[in-house]
Amino acid sequence: MKLVVKAGKSNSMKHHFGDDLAQAVERMKSPIVVGLDPRWEQLPANLREGGDSLEVRARAYSRFCNEVSDVVASLAPAVKVQAAFFEELGPAGMSAMAKVITHARERGLLVILDGKRNDIGSTAEAYARGYLGGEESAWGADALTVSPYLGDDSLTPFVDVALERGAGVFVLVKTSNPGGRMLQDLVTDGEPMYGRVAQHVEQLASQTVGKAGYGSIGAVVGATYPQQLAELRAAMPHTWLLVPGYGSQGGTAADVAAAFDARGLGAIVNNSRGIIFAYARPEYAGRFGEARWQEAVEAATLDMINELRSA
Numbered sequence: 001m002k003l004v005v006k007a008g009k010s011n012s013m014k015h016h017f018g019d020d021l022a023q024a025v026e027r028m029k030s031p032i033v034v035g036l037d038p039r040w041e042q043l044p045a046n047l048r049e050g051g052d053s054l055e056v057r058a059r060a061y062s063r064f065c066n067e068v069s070d071v072v073a074s075l076a077p078a079v080k081v082q083a084a085f086f087e088e089l090g091p092a093g094m095s096a097m098a099k100v101i102t103h104a105r106e107r108g109l110l111v112i113l114d115g116k117r118n119d120i121g122s123t124a125e126a127y128a129r130g131y132l133g134g135e136e137s138a139w140g141a142d143a144l145t146v147s148p149y150l151g152d153d154s155l156t157p158f159v160d161v162a163l164e165r166g167a168g169v170f171v172l173v174k175t176s177n178p179g180g181r182m183l184q185d186l187v188t189d190g191e192p193m194y195g196r197v198a199q200h201v202e203q204l205a206s207q208t209v210g211k212a213g214y215g216s217i218g219a220v221v222g223a224t225y226p227q228q229l230a231e232l233r234a235a236m237p238h239t240w241l242l243v244p245g246y247g248s249q250g251g252t253a254a255d256v257a258a259a260f261d262a263r264g265l266g267a268i269v270n271n272s273r274g275i276i277f278a279y280a281r282p283e284y285a286g287r288f289g290e291a292r293w294q295e296a297v298e299a300a301t302l303d304m305i306n307e308l309r310s311a
Contacts, residue, residue: 015134015166017143018205018240022212022265024077024110030305031264033112033242034072035272036065036100037082042277044293058092061085065100068276071297073107075305080242080270081141083115101140112242113141116172118150118158125157132158133165143168145220145242148197149183159204159217168216168240171201174232176222176245194228198235205239212265214240221259223251223269230258233266241267247274247304253311269308275300 025031038061040052047060069079081104086097104111117127131139146158148171158169174184174194184194198219205215218240221232233241241259245251246269259267278284278300279293288296 016208016210017162017166017168017216018208018214018218019210019212020142020166021077021110021168021240021268022210022214025265025268028075028077030076031260031268031308032072032076032301032304033078033080033268033270034068034076034275034301035080035082035114035244035270036068036104037272037276038064038085039277042273042280044279044290046291054089055092058086058089058096061089061093062096062099064276066103067294068297069100069104069107069109071294072275072301073104073109075298075301076109078110078112078142078268079104080112080114080272082272083113098139105134105140105142110142111140112143112145112168112170113139114145116145116147118147118154120150120154121157124154125161128158128161132161132167132169134167136165141167143170143218145170145172147172148200152200155200155204159208162216163208166216168218170218170220170240170242171197171204173197173201173219174221174225174228176224176249176251178224180222194232195235198232198239202236202239205236209238213261214238214266218242220244222249223256224249226251226255226258229256233259239266243267243269245270247271253307256308257311269304271300271304275304 040057043064047064050056086093101111113131131141131144134140146169162169186193201219204217208215215238220242221229223243223245243256243259256269279288279290279296284296
């Protein structure tokens with residue numbers, strides 16, 4: 001299918017997500033995305049005081065994520081907000097998520113909302129208009145993760161809104177979870193399904209290429225499959241790769257090295273638990289402890305930056 005990209009409007013004349021991301025990575029000299037995945041049981045004890053009602057949890061999630069953003073704003077180009085942990089708390093959680101997105105953007109961070117949304121027709125367009133585009137949308141995210149498994153026409157509304165508003169889309173291509181192989185590795189006509197999806201994503205990206213050589217349509221490719229990651233980097237030369245699975249899921253700096261081009265661009269690597277709950281990791285617990293959890297966040301982020309540079 002040949003996508004006909006609509007002419008951009010308003011914000012697209014000022015912003016191009018692929019270029020904005022490239023500039024942020026170059027400015028920070030870091031390709032790290034810090035995942036904001038608040039889990040009640042893992043929050044520092046002082047944030048869990050006052051009970052565990054939905055409202056208390058929501059306030060704690062907002063405070064915790066905002067303080068993480070405060071720490072990493074000078075170290076990372078972007079954060080990835082995991083919608084599920086906020087949705088779990090109902091209306092209070094959704095209000096907290098809005099505050100977290102707003103605060104991160106105010107700190108100069110690009111915000112990727114990890115919602116893995118999709119639908120067809122006007123429903124997909126409603127998702128896109130609700131989530132994407134900074135001040136032009138209700139939620140204000142700079143980018144959104146989407147599933148491709150309703151087909152190419154289900155992606156079109158997300159692409160159109162993203163281009164209209166200078167936002168981005170990351171399409172699930174090869175995810176980091178073991179069960180993803182059930183569908184993504186399924187071979188049809190001699191090619192794995194993830195390869196077919198990658199072709200379509202690269203087509204979308206190549207039609208939206210900016211000055212940095214990358215489009216505003218990206219792909220999610222897990223660090224836990226380094227061979228396929230290298231394969232997909234070659235197959236999608238104009239596509240930003242969002243790489244989950246680093247750290248807690250087993251991905252290493254060596255595993256993700258092939259995701260980058262010669263300039264150190266083309267990929268951003270997500271780390272959630274390994275950074276935001278670093279105070280509980282053995283290598284940081286003795287140095288900082290729970291009371292200095294923000295310092296542990298900073299140390300873990302700096303260590304990851306150095307690990308990626310060395311690889």
